[in-house]
Amino acid sequence: MRVSKYFLPTLKETPSEAQIASHRLMLRAGMVRQEAAGIYSWLPLGFKVLQNIEQIVREEQNRAGAVEMLMPTIQPAELWKESGRYDAYGKEMLRITDRHKREMLYGPTNEEMLTAIFRTFCRSYKDLPKLLYHIQWKFRDEVRPRFGVMRGREFLMKDTYSFDVDEAAARRSYNRMFIAYLNTFARMGLKAVPMRAETGPIGGDLSHEFIILADTGESAVFCHKDLVDMPAPGLDVDFDGDLQPLVDERTALYAATEDVHDEAVFMEVPEDKRLSARGIEVGQVFYFGTKYSAPMRANVTLADGSEQPVHMGSYGVGVSRIAGAIIEASHDEDGIIWPMAIAPFKVGIINLRQGDEATGAACEEAYAALVKAGLDPLYDDSENRAGAKFSRMDLIGLPWQLIIGPRGLKEGTVEIKERASGERQNLSLDAALNLLRSKNVSAI
RNA sequence: CGGGGAGUGGCGCAGCCUGGUAGCGCAUCUGCUUUGGGAGCAGAGGGUCGCAAGUUCGAAUCUUGUCUCCCCGACCA
Structure with a gap:
């Protein structure tokens, strides 16, 4: 699923009625x-x-x-x-x-x-x-x-x-x-x-x-x-x-x-x-x-x-x-930090530089690979800036984030972040996908 | 059901006491510049102030009624 086609009305401010x-x-x-x-x-x-x-x-x-x-x-x-x-x-x-x-x-x-x-x-x-x-x-x-x-x-x-x-x-x-x-x-x-x-x-x-x-x-x-x-x-x-x-x-x-x-x-x-x-x-x-x-x-x-x-x-x-x-x-x-079994999407993809050709291509490649693996990743292809995408991805709590930007791509890497632990690693796209496989990320 | 609080652009709030052209932040739209942890500048649109009566030359503001929502307690997946 692409964020640009989805309906994800997140709020920056907390509505006043919510206490817990x-x-x-x-x-x-x-x-x-x-x-x-x-x-x-x-x-x-x-x-x-x-x-x-x-x-x-x-x-x-x-x-x-x-x-x-x-x-x-x-x-x-x-x-x-x-x-x-x-x-x-x-x-x-x-x-x-x-x-x-x-x-x-x-x-x-x-x-x-x-x-x-x-x-x-x-x-x-x-x-x-x-x-x-x-x-x-x-x-x-x-x-x-x-x-x-x-x-x-x-x-x-x-x-x-x-x-x-x-x-x-x-x-x-x-x-x-x-x-x-x-x-x-x-x-x-x-x-x-x-x-x-x-x-x-x-x-x-x-x-x-x-x-x-x-x-x-x-x-x-x-x-x-x-x-x-x-x-x-x-x-x-x-x-x-x-x-x-x-x-x-x-x-x-x-x-x-x-x-x-x-x-x-x-x-x-x-x-x-x-x-x-x-x-x-x-x-x-x-x-x-x-x-x-x-x-x-x-x-x-x-x-x-x-x-x-x-x-x-x-x-x-x-x-x-x-x-x-x-x-x-x-x-x-x-x-939120979703347990894998409940997570609405198991993996999120963040495009850090919307409009950048190489970044967009890498995101598409990651997206296609995950879909091929039977997953439905949530790809943030919105026009927002990086900071907004980071915050929103953390907010909705998907277990894994694939963070892709020009800086990493120059080194041939993407960043993979586990929401629960906050751990990040810079890996090649293939290695990142293998890591997800090894962590048994899958549909419930 | 007892006690407390709140209804003002989509969201968060100020204004009310002391009546006189409805305001701020965020969001939205346009343009330019930006681009790795919620960007900057310039401009624009959007509100019969919950509803109804009343007082008044004039009500978001005062009075009465009413509806809704929230919080604390008693009750429930």
Whole structure:
């Protein structure tokens, strides 16, 4: 992609409403634009990031055995009256009346709808287990949206729903998602710690939140330090095997959000291992049994002929929130530092002397070579001066920069800079391209 | 929902107290000179001052109402 053809409205000055780093940087980097409180347009650069996050989430859901589908954003109120949540959900639910005066709502979550789908098609224990998910926009009419996309009213969420014959089976589904989430966040370069959590309005009695530690996090969290750097289980996990030991390993040590925090138990953690910090919730898993299946009569017939409500769980990942969370976890004073897997472009090319024939030719050569290697580099061929291009490339945080100008070309070199470390090397173009290859720069 | 603050060219702000031709920086456009860390000079365009009533000869400025946005807290992927 060439900057001259792209849409990259970066800002030199920070809009006054943005208080935290991720919000400021997303606005400055031209990733999003606020349309109303807690409602954002995703501009091309931000949209690419969102899609990259979404794709990793999708791949790990599929790997764990979940099946993707898509439910609508608008739902009929009747479903929610059936489960009893139509009144319980309160003002956070955006209620809409259509032209026939029919009560509708913009879905804040989809337990009811998928339960209704399930009961229509699945009648037997032989249909179980089932793990279904979708990635869809949600709307929760928060009293006070803030922190940019981290607490928007409209947000993109991956929500998975599990259907099992009994609690033991449901726990196996829970474990699948638990492990899948650890792998998902690890692929994004995030250290997510699973913590015991309150179940909230979703209901149920077993729940973990996945927390990214960050000073700007919204909730206070308490955990054993060893959990923070515990490696993810890995993509070669056998999801059909027994996952319980892997889950136990990561739930044995103390970890709790403030809602369920027990100071006395926390004090049993050795003092040098106690970590009390702030965190951003990027995912949550719930087991809630028959909370919805019972009132909505989502029953299956068992082997003994009896009819029982199906055991359910739900599992959410805040896709749009993660975009902000990654920036909170990975930025410096110059701008964003994207992890390779999330970066909207993996390599940027800077033409230091726009209009100079030799420089332009070298840039084109680099561009063509990277495209041939299967990458989509972002080539800054704008008329800006070098300084402006440097600043902007640092701001948008691409992992690698190829800096090409007449001065280096005279020596037969280009400069290659790694955004994260700031390290630069002067190399021949071929050597620079080889370096990128050796660093395994590729599409996700 | 309680408390605080703000709405003035695209962005960031001043002006308001003490009413009298709407201003600055950045951005944009044109020209010239520049060109390796957000260039310089010269010129140009762009705003019914959130909206509505009121006071006044006259309102960005005073009064009342209203809408929106932001921040702190309580609640949430």
